[in-house]
Amino acid sequence: xxxxxxxxxxxxxxxxxxxxxxxxxxxxxxxxxxxxxxxxxxxxxxxxxxxxxxxxxxxxxxxxxxxxxxxxxxxxxxxxxxxxxxxxxxxxxxxxxxxxxxxxxxxxxxxxxxxxxxxxxxxxxxxxxxxxxxxxxxxxxxxxxxxxxxxxxxxxxxxxxxxxxxxxxxxxxxxxxxxxxxxxxxxxxxxxxxxxxxx
Amino acid sequence: xxxxxxxxxxxxxxxxxxxxxxxxxxxxxxxxxxxxxxxxxxxxxxxxxxxxxxxxxxxxxxxxxxxxxxxxxxxxxxxxxxxxxxxxxxxxxxxxxxxxxxxxxxxxxxxxxxxxxxxxxxxxxxxxxxxxxxxxxxxxxxxxxxxxxxxxxxxxxxxxxxxxxxxxxxxxxxxxxxxxxxxxxxxxxxxxxxxxxxxxxxxxxxxxxxxxxxxxxxxxxxxxxxxxxxxxxxxxxxxxxxx
Numbered sequence: 001x002x003x004x005x006x007x008x009x010x011x012x013x014x015x016x017x018x019x020x021x022x023x024x025x026x027x028x029x030x031x032x033x034x035x036x037x038x039x040x041x042x043x044x045x046x047x048x049x050x051x052x053x054x055x056x057x058x059x060x061x062x063x064x065x066x067x068x069x070x071x072x073x074x075x076x077x078x079x080x081x082x083x084x085x086x087x088x089x090x091x092x093x094x095x096x097x098x099x100x101x102x103x104x105x106x107x108x109x110x111x112x113x114x115x116x117x118x119x120x121x122x123x124x125x126x127x128x129x130x131x132x133x134x135x136x137x138x139x140x141x142x143x144x145x146x147x148x149x150x151x152x153x154x155x156x157x158x159x160x161x162x163x164x165x166x167x168x169x170x171x172x173x174x175x176x177x178x179x180x181x182x183x184x185x186x187x188x189x190x191x192x193x194x195x196x197x198x199x
Numbered sequence: 200x201x202x203x204x205x206x207x208x209x210x211x212x213x214x215x216x217x218x219x220x221x222x223x224x225x226x227x228x229x230x231x232x233x234x235x236x237x238x239x240x241x242x243x244x245x246x247x248x249x250x251x252x253x254x255x256x257x258x259x260x261x262x263x264x265x266x267x268x269x270x271x272x273x274x275x276x277x278x279x280x281x282x283x284x285x286x287x288x289x290x291x292x293x294x295x296x297x298x299x300x301x302x303x304x305x306x307x308x309x310x311x312x313x314x315x316x317x318x319x320x321x322x323x324x325x326x327x328x329x330x331x332x333x334x335x336x337x338x339x340x341x342x343x344x345x346x347x348x349x350x351x352x353x354x355x356x357x358x359x360x361x362x363x364x365x366x367x368x369x370x371x372x373x374x375x376x377x378x379x380x381x382x383x384x385x386x387x388x389x390x391x392x393x394x395x396x397x398x399x400x401x402x403x404x405x406x407x408x409x410x411x412x413x414x415x416x417x418x419x420x421x422x423x424x425x426x427x428x429x430x431x432x433x434x435x436x437x438x439x440x441x442x
Contacts, residue, residue, distance in 0.1 A: 002246060003203065003288050005239040010247050011274040022248050024274065031410045034298050036417035036430050080250060114427055144414055182297030196295060 020190035023083040029145065030082060034178065037143050038114040038164050045148055047132065048167040049101055056101050056170075061148070064132070067092045072131055074154035076161075077190035089152055091133030094125040094168075105170035109177060110151050113164040118177035119186070120153065120160055122170065129155055132165055157188040157195070201238060201290045202226065204263065206283055212350040216316060217280040218254060218266045223291060226261035229253055231327035232300035232320045232405065232433075235265065235293035239275055249275040252319040252407075252433075253294065256326035263291075266350060268316040299405065299433045303331035307403055308396045311339040312386075312416050314408020318350050320433065321405060325358065325365055337365040340394045342386050342412065345374040368394040386412075391419045398424035407433040 019025065042061040049057040059067075072089040108122050124130065133152040134141050141147035146163025153160050159179050180186050185194040193199065204221035211217050233253055240246040255264035269280040283289070301309065301324040309328075311321040318341060328337060339358075343349050349369070359367035370390060371383050381390070396402035404425060406416050413434045420430050 002201075002238070002240040002244070003290055004242050005278065005289070006287065007282050008239045008241050008278050010239070010241050010245045012245065024247065031414070031434050033432060033434065035432055036421045036427050037414060038427070081248060144410070178298075183295060 017085060019083050020077050021193045022195075023077055023081055023190065026082040026084055029084060029087075030078070030080075031144050032078065032080060032159075033144075033163065034116065035114060038112075039143050040113045040148055040164060042148055047097075047149070047165065049097065049170065050167065051103065051105065051170045056103075057097065059097075064092065064149070065134075067096055070128070070131060072133065072152065072154075074152065076154060076158050078158040079184065079188070079195050083190075088137055089131065089133040090135035091131030091149070091152055093128055094130045094132070095128060097132065097168075098126065101170075103170050105172055107171040107174045109169045109171060109175055110160075110162045110165060111167045111169060112162045113166050116162055116164070116178050118151075118160050118162045119171075119175055119180055120156065121174070121187075124153060124156065125168070129153060155189070157185075157190050159184065160188050201292050204289050204291045206285050206287045206289065207262075209283070209285060212266055212352075213348055215269045215280070216266055216350060217269075218264055219279060219283060219289075220255075220262065220264045221289065221291070223261045223263055226263060227294070228259075229257055229263070229294035230297075230300040230302055231256060231323040233294035233296045234320070235263065235291045236295065237265070237275065237279070238290040238292070239278060240290070247274050250295065252323070254319045254322050256323060256330045258330070266316065266319045266322075299407070299431050301327060301403075301405065303327060303333050305403065306333070306335045308400050309335050309337045310395050310402045310404040310420075311337065312342075312395070312404065312406045312408075312420075313339070314342045314412035314416070315344070315348065316350065317406075317408030317412070317433070317435070320407055322351055322354075324405065329364070336396075338394070338396060339365055339367045340370065340386070340390070341367065342370040342372060342408070344372050346371065346376050370394075386416060386419075388419050388422075391416070391423065395420070395423075398426075402429065404430045405433075406430065408435070410434045 045061045047059045076084045109119050130153040134149040150163045151165045204223040207222050208220035234250045238248045251265040254266045267279045270276045358365040413432050
């Protein structure tokens with residue numbers, strides 16, 4: 001039973017857009033990170049897929065950019081409550097990157113330059129739900145937004161879309177990543193408002 | 200879980216920022232640097248939630264202070280800074296966040312760097328250190344637009360006057376006090392070098408402020424040899440009420 005805030009009317013959005021519960025619309029693109037922005041030169045960038053023991057696939061920037069790309073239009077929902085709709089990206093789908101990988105893993109830990117990690121079920125990375133994105137709004141992705149390349153997995157809260165992506169570790173069992181170890185939800189579905197652990 | 204907090208005191212920090220002291224039923228306690236979600240609900244059931252950094256030290260009394268900067272087109276901050284009265288009840292959830300925190304058992308040198316209202320969680324850390332009787336050496340570098348924009352003015356002033364438990368350096372970006380030695384300007388590498396702990400002392404740094412400020416300062420700290428893992432940041436964008 002909510003307490004009514006005397007004299008508060010709020011600022012409803014004029015449009016009919018449907019947002020996940022507890023979100024509000026923004027048109028700018030706030031930056032959230034736990035530490036300094038890593039600057040990764042393209043000639044030293046690489047992306048690997050491993051199973052925790054062995055590297056299964058490896059790309060440098062050139063071989064990564066030789067992969068077929070998708071243009072993606074996505075709504076972003078940040079756990080800090082802003083949502084940004086209709087953003088446009090270019091990236092390589094995880095379907096493409098995992099195509100030749102044989103695995104019976106059920107989970108993935110996405111690793112970033114700078115040490116950030118985030119976990120998600122492997123099934124959330126496939127079927128055109130997730131990309132390694134390198135272009136935003138027609139321009140190379142800026143470092144503060146995760147460039148050279150970041151995970152884009154827009155059906156989950158944005159902390160799952162790890163910036164400065166460096167690789168994916170396939171796992172049999174789920175293992176919490178950075179924010180998931182610090183009180184945030186293990187899965188993070190904005191439509192079910194899974195912000196914090198225990199919800 | 201939403202809890203009820205009663206406003207027990209209000210204090211204007213600047214022309215646009217107000218501190219709300221709340222007494223919260225069954226508050227589980229917090230760590231300096233954490234934040235709370237505040238929910239406002241209109242009479243027709245519409246609600247809006249924003250996060251605010253906690254400004255006060257952990258205590259056993261269920262008291263929590265938040266300081267809210269009024270944003271020109273804000274939805275929640277104008278209400279909290281202008282409409283709320285003592286005795287009003289607000290809904291809160293938290294505490295939230297486990298990375299941008301300082302715990303009393305940390306004894307390494309601590310470097311706090313605030314831009315504008317980014318001082319709020321850092322003030323909780325300073326108060327926490329004082330109330331815990333800690334010995335960790337603290338430094339605060341506090342960047343504000345002008346002298347009138349300083350939050351917690353007397354309290355911060357007292358820190359730098361007292362026993363040097365916390366060394367405070369101000370940086371003014373637009374206008375300085377009279378006869379201030381440094382002309383107005385953004386924090387630069389020279390100021391970071393002179394006003395912060397040397398990286399070889401292994402400090403942990405907490406940087407909070409607007410995105411561009413945090414990007415810049417965290418970049419300086421990293422280039423001066425501080426390990427990225429020891430530079431903790433909290434950013435608030437043009438939109439974010441908190442980060």
